[in-house]
Each structure stands twice: as C-alpha cells, then as structure tokens.
Amino acid sequence: VESKSDQSLLELMSEFHYADIAEIIDELNLEEGTYLIKLLDTERTSDVLTELDEDKREQILERLSAREIAEEIGELDTDDAADIIAELPEERVREIISQIDDRQHARDIVELLRYDEDTAGGLMAKELVKVRESWNVLTCVKEMRRQAENVTRVHSIYVVDDEDKLKGRLSLKDLLTTSTKTQISEVYIPKVDYVRVEDKAEEVARVMSKYDLEAVPVIDEIGRLVGRITIDDVVDVIKEEAEKDYQLAAGITQEVEADDSVWQLTKARLPWLVLGLLGGLGAVFIMEGFEEVMSNPNYRSLFFYTPLIAAMAGNVGVQSSAIIVQGLANDAVKGSLLQRLIKEVSLSLINGGALALLVIAFGFLINQPLEVSATIALSMLAVIVVAALIGTFVPIILDKRGIDPAIATGPFITTSNDIFGIFLFFYIAKVILGF
Amino acid sequence: VESKSDQSLLELMSEFHYADIAEIIDELNLEEGTYLIKLLDTERTSDVLTELDEDKREQILERLSAREIAEEIGELDTDDAADIIAELPEERVREIISQIDDRQHARDIVELLRYDEDTAGGLMAKELVKVRESWNVLTCVKEMRRQAENVTRVHSIYVVDDEDKLKGRLSLKDLLTTSTKTQISEVYIPKVDYVRVEDKAEEVARVMSKYDLEAVPVIDEIGRLVGRITIDDVVDVIKEEAEKDYQLAAGITQEVEADDSVWQLTKARLPWLVLGLLGGLGAVFIMEGFEEVMSNPNYRSLFFYTPLIAAMAGNVGVQSSAIIVQGLANDAVKGSLLQRLIKEVSLSLINGGALALLVIAFGFLINQPLEVSATIALSMLAVIVVAALIGTFVPIILDKRGIDPAIATGPFITTSNDIFGIFLFFYIAKVILGF
Numbered sequence A, B: 001v002e003s004k005s006d007q008s009l010l011e012l013m014s015e016f017h018y019a020d021i022a023e024i025i026d027e028l029n030l031e032e033g034t035y036l037i038k039l040l041d042t043e044r045t046s047d048v049l050t051e052l053d054e055d056k057r058e059q060i061l062e063r064l065s066a067r068e069i070a071e072e073i074g075e076l077d078t079d080d081a082a083d084i085i086a087e088l089p090e091e092r093v094r095e096i097i098s099q100i101d102d103r104q105h106a107r108d109i110v111e112l113l114r115y116d117e118d119t120a121g122g123l124m125a126k127e128l129v130k131v132r133e134s135w136n137v138l139t140c141v142k143e144m145r146r147q148a149e150n151v152t153r154v155h156s157i158y159v160v161d162d163e164d165k166l167k168g169r170l171s172l173k174d175l176l177t178t179s180t181k182t183q184i185s186e187v188y189i190p191k192v193d194y195v196r197v198e199d200k201a202e203e204v205a206r207v208m209s210k211y212d213l214e215a216v217p218v219i220d221e222i223g224r225l226v227g228r229i230t231i232d233d234v235v236d237v238i239k240e241e242a243e244k245d246y247q248l249a250a251g252i253t254q255e256v257e258a259d260d261s262v263w264q265l266t267k268a269r270l271p272w273l274v275l276g277l278l279g280g281l282g283a284v285f286i287m288e289g290f291e292e293v294m295s296n297p298n299y300r301s302l303f304f305y306t307p308l309i310a311a312m313a314g315n316v317g318v319q320s321s322a323i324i325v326q327g328l329a330n331d332a333v334k335g336s337l338l339q340r341l342i343k344e345v346s347l348s349l350i351n352g353g354a355l356a357l358l359v360i361a362f363g364f365l366i367n368q369p370l371e372v373s374a375t376i377a378l379s380m381l382a383v384i385v386v387a388a389l390i391g392t393f394v395p396i397i398l399d400k401r402g403i404d405p406a407i408a409t410g411p412f413i414t415t416s417n418d419i420f421g422i423f424l425f426f427y428i429a430k431v432i433l434g435f
Helices: A006-014 A018-027 A030-039 A042-051 A054-062 A066-074 A078-086 A090-099 A103-113 A137-148 A172-177 A201-210 A231-250 A262-288 A291-295 A300-329 A337-365 A370-400 A411-433 B006-014 B018-027 B030-039 B042-051 B054-062 B066-074 B078-086 B090-099 B103-113 B137-148 B172-177 B201-210 B231-250 B262-288 B291-295 B300-329 B337-365 B370-400 B411-433
Strands: A129-132 A157-160 A166-170 A215-219 A225-230 B129-132 B157-160 B166-170 B215-219 B225-230
Touching: A006 A030, A018 A030, A018 A042, A018 A054, A030 A042, A030 A054, A042 A054, A042 A066, A042 A078, A066 A078, A066 A090, A078 A090, A078 A103, A090 A103, A129 A137, A157 A225, A166 A215, A201 A215, A201 A231, A201 B231, A225 A231, A231 A300, A231 B201, A231 B231, A231 B300, A262 A300, A262 A411, A262 B300, A262 B337, A291 A300, A291 B300, A300 A337, A300 A370, A300 A411, A300 B231, A300 B262, A300 B291, A300 B300, A300 B411, A337 A370, A337 B262, A370 A411, A411 B300, B006 B030, B018 B030, B018 B042, B018 B054, B030 B042, B030 B054, B042 B054, B042 B066, B042 B078, B066 B078, B066 B090, B078 B090, B078 B103, B090 B103, B129 B137, B157 B225, B166 B215, B201 B215, B201 B231, B225 B231, B231 B300, B262 B300, B262 B411, B291 B300, B300 B337, B300 B370, B300 B411, B337 B370, B370 B411
Parallel strands: A129 A157, B129 B157
Antiparallel strands: A157 A166, A215 A225, B157 B166, B215 B225
16 A cells, blocks of 8 residues: 555545544554645545544644644544544644634634533534524525534524524425515424433434434523434444443453553453452352361362352343343333332243252252252242342342443442352351251 | 323423434323324324434324324435334335325335345435536526425436436536536536445445545446435444444344333243353253262362353453454455464564463462362463354454354353363363373
C-alpha cells in the first residue's frame, strides 16, 4: 500500500468508503496513517477521523497542527467534532477552537463540550431546522432553506416560540400544501417526543427505540430547544450498553478489546479474579472447620462434591441474575416481589429436583452409601434454591437503590454463591449425617 | 381502566402513543386486551399490534376474524405485516391474505413470507421509491409522487434499469435542480451500498452501522431491487444479537424473559445445569482417584482448594472467551494465532503470578506447610494458563468452522475448565509432593 505514489494512492482511496479507509489506517503504522490523512482532502479525512479507533486517532491528532485539526472538524457536524476533540488536553482544545473559521460552529462545539458524554447533551448535535410559531409559511420556507445548508439530512422541522421553547413539529407535507400566508402556529403538530439535555444516554436509547424515532429534539432545563439526536448515534449507545453488561457478566471491569495491550487487559481482569480468589479462600476456611470428616471413610467423599456444589450455586446464580438484569433493562420485570419469590422457588425446586435425582443415580453407580447420596442431593437442592434467590433479589435490590444491577452478575454472584453454597452444603450434611 | 365507558376510554387512549397502548394491553388480561384492540380505530390498532409482546399478540389474533386481521395489516408496511402473520398457522395466513383488499400489498406480503426471518429478505419492506434510468426528470417526479403515497418516509430514491436491476441512487437535491428534460441516467449517483436478500440479519446490521446508513436497498440473486431495510428494524436485530450472546454466556439456551412461564424458564435453564452437573460428577471421579491423600494430614488440605481451583479455571475461561467472542463479533480480532498465543500466555502469567503470591501469603496466615502452599500456588498458575488458552482458542476454532463462538462461553467453558483444572491441580501436586 505504501509505495508512495501519491496520485495512484489518491485514486485508489477515492473508490473506498470513509469507514473502509478508517479500517485501513487502523491497520497501518502511525507515520503511514498520518501521511494518508494529510494526503486526503479535508472533507473525506474528517469523516475518516470519526471512524478511527480512539487510540489511533489520538496519536494521529498529536501529529497534526491545531490549524489542520480545526479545518477537519470545521467540516464535521458539531456532535462528531466535539467527540473528536473531547479527548484532547484542554489547552490544545482552546487552540483548535480559536482556529475554526466559522465562529457559530466553534461556539456550538464549545457548548457541546460542556456536557457529560453519557447524557443526551453529549450525544446531541446543534445542526437542526427550527422555525418560530409566529412566522408565516413563506418566511418559514425561506429560513428553512438557509438553515438546511448546514444540516446534512433534515429529519424533522421543529417549532419553537419566541423564547426558543420547543412547541411542536411541522410536517413537510402540511408546509407544502398550505397557503404561504398561513401562520405556523395554525398548522404545526403540538405533540412531539423529546428528551432533556441531562437525560442519560441509555434513557434516550430506550425512548428512541421504543417509539421508533429516527431523530429526537433535546430541550434544556427551561424547555428551550438546544439540539437533536439521530438514531445512528443511539445505535452506538445500544451496542456499548449491551457490551458493557456482557463484560460485567464475564468479569471484566472496563471496556477492553481483544487487541488492547496486555497491561490494559490485566487491569480489566485481575480485580475480579482477586475477588474470585478471596471467595475460594473463604471456602478453604469453611472446609477446614470440617476437616475431621476426612477421617471418616464413609463420609469423606463429601469433599469430592465441593466443586460440583460451587459450580451449581454459581451457574444457577448467574442464570437468575442474567434474566433479571436483562428484564430490568427492558422494563419487563413486573408483578410483586412475592410472586417473583414463589416463581423462583418453584423454578429452582423443579430444576434442583431433577438434578438431585441424577446425583442419587450417580451414587448408585459408584456404590456410594444411599444416605450419603441422599444427603448430597438434598443439600444441593437447598443450595440451588438459595442461589436462585440471591441471583434474583440482589439485582432487584441494587436496582431499587439506583445501582446498576449488572454488577451483581458474573464473578460477583458466582463468588458469593460459592462460599454460601459450600457452607450450606456442609452444614446440612452435618445436621443429617450427624458428624 | 376497564370500567368500560367506551367513549372516555377512547379519549384517554387518543392521548397515548401506540407503543404505550401496547404496554398497557400487555398488562391487561386477554378479554380486556382484545376488547381494547377492537375499540380502537384500525390505523392505530395496527401499530399497536406490531409493538405487542409476541405471546400476547398471538392470543389476541386468535380472537379476531380473518377479515379483521386483514384490515389491520392492510394498514401496515409490508415488513411489519409479514412479521405479524408469520407466526400464524398456514391456513389462517392464506385466509387473511385473501381478505386484503389491496392485491399488490397482499402479493408483497406473500413474497416477504418466503424469506427466513434472520436474513435481509426477512427484514426488508417492499415500500420504496424507485425510478428508471431511462426516464427523464419530469416522468420521474410524477412517478415518485405516486409511489411516495405508499411509503411512510422516503429515505432514498433508487435508480434501476429496465430489468429492475439496481444501478444507483438519486439525490433529491440533484433531482430538483436539473432541468425536467434531463435523463435520469445522466444525474444519478452510481455508487450505492446494498445488501443481498440472502445476507444474514447480523451482516446487514454490521454494514448499516459501519457505514451509518439509515436505509439500505436489498437486491436479489441477479441484482434486481426487491426491497429496502431501515435502521429501526436493524436496531432490533442489534439488541437481539447482544441479548442472545449475553444469555448464552449466562447459561440460558433460548430467548426467555423474566416474565415467561416456569416451564419455559426450566426448559431454557435445565440443559446447561445438567451439563454443569456432569462436569461436577466428572470432578468427583477424578478426586476419588486421589482419595488416599486424605489419610495424609499434611496434604489433605489440598481438597479444601478444589472449589478455588475450579472457580479460577472457570472465571479465567469466561473472561478470555468473552473478550474473544466480542472481538470476533466486532471484527476486532487481528494478528496471527501465534501472537495471540504469546499474548494470552503472558497475560495469564501476570494475573496467575499475582494470585499465586496471594495464595502463598494466605498459606502463611493459616500456618500451612510452605511446600503445600507453593504446590497449590504453582498448580493454580498452571491451571490459569491452560484455562485462558482454552477460553481463547475454542471460540476461535469454532468461528473458523462456521459455528457461533458464543456457545463456547458461560457454562460450557466453565464446566470443561472445572474438570480440566481439577485434574491438572491434583496431577501437578502429585508430581511435586510425590504422593
């Protein structure tokens, strides 16, 4: 690729979509990537920049001058522009902003930088088409034509009052079929879905996907229209949200990718492993208390079953918590706590009962005394019921307290259920077998 | 809600969005729900139907006549209509189709029913605006106006040749700024992203979200334009895809929700639990082979560590596999297998080393002989390395063979790593301690 005949390279690149060019640059080394970025014309590079891997982008931006970056982000919609420079040091940002020729664009970007990236404010763009209710259709069409120049794709026309407060939206059809003298206030649709600038990104995603919206207006604390969010930005939120829950369930604390450095991967994985280790060491403590049992040849086989008990407690806990966490995320957990309690108990009695029969059958197979097999089966059943209850109710309680229930999946639930399960197992066995 | 004053109920409902009405009906019992559906006018009910929970919808459809259903789906876009009746028995579908007044609409729905719901064909709708390259701008505008009547929102204008083959797209701006005599073939943009009718739904989602497309045309085997897919349909695919992977990782075999029946939940959960049980019983077998060790008071504490070893093997396996599965889904797994091997080994040596030190420290604390602690630490380290390799390479191998790598997460990897880990643990201990 890098035999450096600029002209042929440019021709080749002109065939590609900017997302593909971004992928190519992600693969190249830093010099080659920067070289290519500088080679392409601004309009295309700016799009390529939005698609690049974050780390790569940061490195390439370091090698561009403030003026060059200002030119790139001058081409972008305000939301993408703000996302790109949000990662840079504050001083650099100021320098870049001061180099942007379009002052309104620069002011808009500065405004967007103020918002937390996980909120509606962080997702929105300033580019939108808005008209005042006091205008007539003719003024409105003129103004729209002017505004539409800065907007890549017009999703909706929003109607505001003289204080910029969102009043409703305008259908293009109505606009074109009414007389040019008609006042907007007579034709606009006063019902419009909106989100607030401080709403969480997940909430925006939920609203947009529930109501099948392609774009949604954003209002500030006092109802003024300040921006709009389009569905493509929300698709990324939905994907990230799903990946985050998945990673929490898998015991990874922060967003990592397969290609991150060993050090980043260690930081993401070690904490949960230490938690698991502490759980395991807790189990060692509990079993030490029952060491005497090892001297009894009839009962010492109990120790062979500890990994089985731990695995069952963990698996059942993860299953229950995953279903609840997903249900909470989709707003699909209904009914009273008592109903849920009855359901989980009956569910785990059915599952546990079936598994208990298998354990007893296995006991016959290896000529284990029936009383031992029955004890193991019974305590396993108890462990499964308790594990299911923990898996169900810990996420519900966390959610009620406003904590992300997804942290109670994966290693967290496995570890606590491991300790609890093994304790319960030996304690029940002790009561039944009387050692 | 159901005090049955029709008029006031209707007024109340007219305030709600159809997605909210669907939620209300999901909560109501069957009679009330059906009653409400019949009460609302067709245009709104049809939208409500698309948003209903599947089970509920099926039950309500059973209580409506073929004629009533035909009226409802006559109002819907072809893709939503096909989705709704796809669940019904074949004979009923035929009856409903025959009752649809608009014959073209009926034919389109029948065509869509032919496609697998997990493909581009199953996602697409027939409603689109297409023009022939041989037309001039005037004919084109006339035709577009006619076609646009059936299309809720025009995303793009597609250009086809006389055989209906997709040639490109037309920008609205170009169309409005060129003379009415100009031929379309002179102004259209020949570059257009498209998908094939047999492409997998996930592939469609990947393409649309990579290139930020709001709509994409679908072509058949010989290049003819047969439909279009919009981003809102793809949002559902992305969500379902993420949920499926999450559930597989959590040990749930089929799509279930927190509010499904106990029997459905059992079917979804029991199979993985049985797998976990078999793994646990496998571990029992292995430990029986080392029963003699229990008579040695110095070494028998090894048995206390089996849940710890199993937990570590499981956790490390799940972490590694989750990262790889996510990487494979996002096309982010690059580099050679050897590089990945070196990376995973060094990563698990770092993590395992840190954990091994903790185990030795713990041994001091409980006055365990150093040789025993060191043996446990060392074999745990080995188990962690092996578990990470299994967690990494099993999904990669499955993916290479065209099997969904997500099945190799969760209980599958935990169970196999449990058995393997415990075997390795005792075997290494045997070699070092010489029992």
